[in-house]
Amino acid sequence: MEVTGHMPNQDAPRSRSASIWDVARVAGVSQQTVSRVINGKARVSEETRVKVLQVIEEMGYRPNKLARALAGGPVRSVTVLTSDTSLYGAAATLRGMEEAARTAGFSVGISVLEPGSGQRDVAERLNRPGEAVMVIAFDAAGVRALGALPPDVPVAAAVERRPDIETKNPWQVWLDDRAAAAHATRYLLSLGHPTVHYLAIPSSTSELPQRTQGWMDALRAAERPVPEPLHGGWSPRSGYLAVRDLVADPSVTAILCGNDDLALGVMRAAREAGRDIPGDLSVVGFDDSPPAAYLNPSLTTVRLDFQGLGRACFNLLHRRLDPHTAPAVPAWSEPELIVRESSGPAPRSTG
Amino acid sequence: MEVTGHMPNQDAPRSRSASIWDVARVAGVSQQTVSRVINGKARVSEETRVKVLQVIEEMGYRPNKLARALAGGPVRSVTVLTSDTSLYGAAATLRGMEEAARTAGFSVGISVLEPGSGQRDVAERLNRPGEAVMVIAFDAAGVRALGALPPDVPVAAAVERRPDIETKNPWQVWLDDRAAAAHATRYLLSLGHPTVHYLAIPSSTSELPQRTQGWMDALRAAERPVPEPLHGGWSPRSGYLAVRDLVADPSVTAILCGNDDLALGVMRAAREAGRDIPGDLSVVGFDDSPPAAYLNPSLTTVRLDFQGLGRACFNLLHRRLDPHTAPAVPAWSEPELIVRESSGPAPRSTG
DNA sequence: GTGAAAGCGCTAACAG
């Protein structure tokens, strides 16, 4: 009997875990037949199938995904690129992506983007050329990663803003928070506030962020003065620091914040300045994160369907990967203003 | 010239991305030499090295990690198994692991555990037998995953409790929150509270959790009554629901909570019951999450060094993988009680 | 139905 190069591992089983060859040998069939049983595609006689399955069970055999992918097998795995797993928006989006992907039988890995990661780093994260990727591009690092991705990788992204018409990229999803910001601003104006101040989260691009834009839209439409927007980070602390001066000014009666964490910091700063919420100052957030309803006062905020967005993003990718079998991309909820205790009528003495 | 089976890809470059063979062909060297240049280990003449590097740059060649791993190359990648990326403890631990791993040149992937995932699912997540893994086992899903891992995988875990002496597993790290819970409880007793109630987070094992244990330790040592602990989930909402009845009882003057989110819900429930914090009721949390200092009132809580724990966990794994080159495992900070506004002296009328 | 062959892209062990 001639032992060719294509029949490795024929000798005593070393301490390496069982391969498809080991199973084949024990089951008394060819390696290919085992492969057929595993993948269930091709037809195998019932008798053989049962026998092979039994041996697989006995030996505790698990297929090696690396080898399968290398050999050009169907892959069904996605990598999510995101820069901060602890921020509510990103975490909720991730959760939606993860659920949808797992439901569709995809395994999902996450790779965390560092603030300073460049092009090279991003390419480095892919296990193989052509690996499917989703990007959470709510911040600069995410947008940069999206841009740095090699052209051949199938990608879908959750982005902060609608892509420009000209460079329209069909593989992106976003929330219409421009309209939502305008809505929240109009709501505050309707309460009698002369104008509304805005504390922004860091923007993902050099252009004006959607939320800032929507806030401006509403102010201009109502012919109100447009104060200079303030710039915060993502944390309560950054919100606190950003508005310490602003909240001391009694003519400031309404502040819209780029997220709920900033709003928390703003409320703290306001209290320390001796201002009552909502009596002297109304504060509105963005996200409707889990704590929002339990804060003191509970926070009026714009609810954003990040999880639905994440699900939709995966479905988009799925359709891109196999256009025929993937289900239609589901809709996600529109942003919605949730009115709670932190906002109220403008104080009498205003003006 | 004979073309053997070991020289594939010799013909016209198809639309597949460049392989090591393509680079070798263009650079006029053997495929192995290219491999040597890439890995930098073996010695290559400066001239050849430069030439190869140049061709790599020109062709935009990127090594295929799958193939490298399959061929038994050095791997330098870790997979983190965790069940909830949005909870502060897990997220902060993850961050620590991620930073330490990337610093050491490891690429890190994350795989999210579903609450119901069983043994099979866990094995399924590994790309290859023997892949390095870290587990964040603060909850039941994490502990189950840790137990379900095949014995041959190199693993280090961040766990909720010190392993039993008998089954001592050296590849685990944990925070001493038993002592911290006892400390927080003693602090409340020292303020004159007759006893302290405890609202627990879900436990990761069937045994008594460390925090619960520490709370009991302190109460018993002070010969105080030990109330039945309440059981919450992880969210503010679950804390709110769990204590709605309890906070209505004026004899309850101090509640220790398993995390800051629960404490938030408790404070809300207390306010709605008309009780002042800290005047009528003191509330203490666990974690010192970013919002804690900005809540109203700001939250007295136990600061836990999750990030340091995550870093230490990676170093443990690193030492396990290559005992000679890995740096020593760094220490992480001890838990520390941070006193803020939510706790104060027991009300006069107590008793 | 089943088996044998060829190769995915790379590293490791040997040659020279």
Added chain:
DNA sequence: CTGTTAGCGCTTTCAC
């Protein structure tokens, strides 16, 4: 220093 060979474990062809 460099080239050749033999795999890693699997999925494709293609034969029978």
